[in-house]
Amino acid sequence: MRRLLALLVLLVLPLAGAHAQGDPPGVKGLFLLTDYPSQTVRAGEVTTIRVKVNNAGLVPEPLALSLQGVPAGWKADILGGGQPVAAVMAGVNQDVTVQIRVEVPKDAKPGSQNLVLNARGQIGQQASLPLTLTVGTETPAKLSLKSRLPSLRGTPRSAFEYTLTVGNDSGKDLTVALSAQGPANFQSTFTEGFGSNEISSIPIEAGQTKDIKLKVTPPRDVKAGDYPVLVKVAAEGATAEMRVTLQVSGQGKLALSTKDGRLSGEAEIGKASTYTLILNNDGTAPVEEVEMSGTVPANWKVEFNPKTIPSIAPNDKKEVQVAVTPADKAIAGDYVASFRANGRGEQASADFRITVTTSTLWGIVGVGVIAVALLVLLGAVARFGRR
16 A cells, blocks of 8 residues: 555656746647747847747657748847757747847848748647748938036045946947047046956947946046036937036145245254244045144154144135254254144145354364363473474
């Protein structure tokens, strides 16, 4: 009894699996299926039609394929896996895909042609698929251009990158030229959607779309505001265009110098020398929380007044007094001090050459010592010279 039950299970399971994989229960037969049994073709071009050979619950067997009604001068081949085939074999509830490759002659006249694809087996299985191919006149090229984010915001130091979708809505492959026209001194470049190489055109197949990237770099000194860029695509007389916008916000720009532009001064050993620094904001937005700092030789002192500046408006300047005190044991000569201004998101620096000299009093003392030494020497010469 158990053996009989096991045999029944083995027989039922394949049938249940076959219904689950393919066609609905109760549907049996041989079918030839295509998405578009009637379509338009063009003279001088090649058209490929995909056809599925469907075996719904039948015993598999080789099926001979043939085409009827091919017009004179036309060429039609049945391909499977990229090679010409004459027969197919589909398993139970399985599909086999073939392609009908039709070459339409250049002198083909407008009108409809009816072709029939036949599949026939040796034990009576057969199916037919009527196909209507209409030779139409060539439609003019048509392009489309879209962007999900046509407006971006950033600073003068930002690189504005737009993702654009270019569509070829015509019936033939096109090479599409790309161009962008922006304000003066704005730099624009195109790259492929997933590439880094700059391009000026891109090939797009008929009925397909491609993503490209437009990168726009504004000049560093651009003022805050909205700046439009006209993007245009063209191919064989067809054009499409759209505008993208750069919303440029202000950007501060610090510069550190002196009143006369000279970055040098003098100082005495052990004494504080004060210099006046000029801090400019040459940008288009305020610079907030500016703090002064400096680097001087070992054992020197540096102090700033003021040490911090709350804000510097665009095209404004602030004076900063810096006091530098050389070390007591410093040697006369030239030294370099570095002064820095650090604001929120901005900074500036300048190197200042300081020539260190000794005190005038020490110079007088030195001269006196030398004079006394000379008098002692002359007295000794005069005294011992008489002997």
